[in-house]
Amino acid sequence: MKIMTCPVNGPRNIAEFVWGGEVKxxxxxxxxSDAEWTDHLFLEANxxxxxxxxxxxxxxxxxxxxxxxxxxxxxxxxxxxETFFARRSETLT
Amino acid sequence: MPFxxxxxxxxxxxxxxxAAEAHFRWAPDLKPAYDVVIIxxxxxxxxxxxxxxxxxxxxxxxxxxxxxxxxxNTARNTTIVRANYLTPEGVAFYKESVDLFRELSNxxxxxxxxxxxxxxxxxxxxxxxxxxxxxxxxxxxMGVASEVIGPDEIKRLCPTLNVSDDVHxxxxxxxxxxxxxxxxxxxxxWGYAKEAMRRGVEVHTETAVNxxxxxxxxxxxxxxxxxxxxxxxxxxxxxxxxxxxxKMAGLKLPIRTIPLQACVSEPVKPILDQIVVSGSLHVYIxxxxxxxxxxxxxxxxxxLYSTRSTLDFKESxxxxxxxxxxxxxELKVLRQWAGMADMTPDFSPVMGLTPVENYFIDAGWxxxxxxxxxxxxxxxxxxxxxxxxxxxxxxxxxxxFRSFDLVGEKGAASVGH
Numbered sequence: 401m402k403i404m405t406c407p408v409n410g411p412r413n414i415a416e417f418v419w420g421g422e423v424k425x426x427x428x429x430x431x432x433s434d435a436e437w438t439d440h441l442f443l444e445a446n447x448x449x450x451x452x453x454x455x456x457x458x459x460x461x462x463x464x465x466x467x468x469x470x471x472x473x474x475x476x477x478x479x480x481x482e483t484f485f486a487r488r489s490e491t492l493t
Numbered sequence: 494m495p496f497x498x499x500x501x502x503x504x505x506x507x508x509x510x511x512a513a514e515a516h517f518r519w520a521p522d523l524k525p526a527y528d529v530v531i532i533x534x535x536x537x538x539x540x541x542x543x544x545x546x547x548x549x550x551x552x553x554x555x556x557x558x559x560x561x562x563x564x565x566n567t568a569r570n571t572t573i574v575r576a577n578y579l580t581p582e583g584v585a586f587y588k589e590s591v592d593l594f595r596e597l598s599n600x601x602x603x604x605x606x607x608x609x610x611x612x613x614x615x616x617x618x619x620x621x622x623x624x625x626x627x628x629x630x631x632x633x634x635m636g637v638a639s640e641v642i643g644p645d646e647i648k649r650l651c652p653t654l655n656v657s658d659d660v661h662x663x664x665x666x667x668x669x670x671x672x673x674x675x676x677x678x679x680x681x682x683w684g685y686a687k688e689a690m691r692r693g694v695e696v697h698t699e700t701a702v703n704x705x706x707x708x709x710x711x712x713x714x715x716x717x718x719x720x721x722x723x724x725x726x727x728x729x730x731x732x733x734x735x736x737x738x739x740k741m742a743g744l745k746l747p748i749r750t751i752p753l754q755a756c757v758s759e760p761v762k763p764i765l766d767q768i769v770v771s772g773s774l775h776v777y778i779x780x781x782x783x784x785x786x787x788x789x790x791x792x793x794x795x796x797l798y799s800t801r802s803t804l805d806f807k808e809s810x811x812x813x814x815x816x817x818x819x820x821x822x823e824l825k826v827l828r829q830w831a832g833m834a835d836m837t838p839d840f841s842p843v844m845g846l847t848p849v850e851n852y853f854i855d856a857g858w859x860x861x862x863x864x865x866x867x868x869x870x871x872x873x874x875x876x877x878x879x880x881x882x883x884x885x886x887x888x889x890x891x892x893x894f895r896s897f898d899l900v901g902e903k904g905a906a907s908v909g910h
Binding site for chain 2: 401402414415417418419421434435438439441442443444445446448470471472473
């Protein structure tokens, strides 16, 4: 059984989790073109390798961030969204 | 050996009668340039090469593959062929595929073992029964044989199926599609390869494409692990790796790569003639000509570029399978595998022209690729030869997402995803 570690609930069976897809930033719907908006909605990076994704621990409705390797099926790291975005804004500034 | 048989050996040796002929004519070296380069030597790529050669007179073609002949999803599907889709666009497309499949053994001079078994999509809920009725009406309107039948009729046609009430989700009815069939997947790919190579098409396996050369928005060639080759036109047909290859051409696709697992039981004598699918229970099953029960379920719960198998998959599959076919409890699993499926938001393929000139795409084949092998080959060949999107492929163009013209085939996906 594959185990994923929820940053709030700890290690749980992967069957309790729902895949939410890659973390991507949304363009400003009021300012972007129609093409930019539909690309944002439908196109996927679909990376073969390390990805940063949204995941949901369904029983507790906890959304968080996970880093996975999509070639080796390894879960590399999980963290709360708060931690993830705090770290990201640190690296940006 | 009886002495009399020697005369046949002598005739063969002296006159060339009954001489064994090599299936494939392999070309040793890559040429510096081809009219058409096809990336991916699976069923779809080989079929496109064959139809380019036979229908459009284009034989200066190289089909390249990183692995071996038809070793990707062509070798990893469960070989079901059907046309009982939900949307008129989908039904018209897959109907043409079924029509081509029926004649394929003659066309390719190889026995693809196409066998019509009858396809049952079971409904266990009112909602599923409503979708079945909807599909039956669309199918009949498009000239495809489908009808909704009740448990008594299901029991008559498929006596091994458990339609009793004594289960978690009793069978309420089924969408019955008599032309549903299975075929030998390897033979389909080998037949296309053999006949294409006989007409001068070159197939180069163990030849990875590492870069796609683009000049002024126009594809001009590929860099391979065996050198650079120029190409008048390029077609990518690489199920599972579509996003990775398209990225080399600067394209981003509406695709997530998700594994689809399957397994077969040990072989037994013929007991199940039909193909049985349950969308609600996420299982499907048929018995192969070898006697193995070929089983599959829904795609995995998350995306992955891996063909590993999991115990979770088999546990959930068997739990439901035993309700439908209690005799399966006597059988052991013999083999298991997975394929990497290109899942699109509307459960329909992405085919035809791309924003890159002379670069064509055949992708988004999710869990419905094998059954479309002949029609996608035929129509992609037309698309590559003419440079225009054939009418039958217009609903499946890459730019449909820009205009929200999605095809919405989810209701007819073999199982829920």
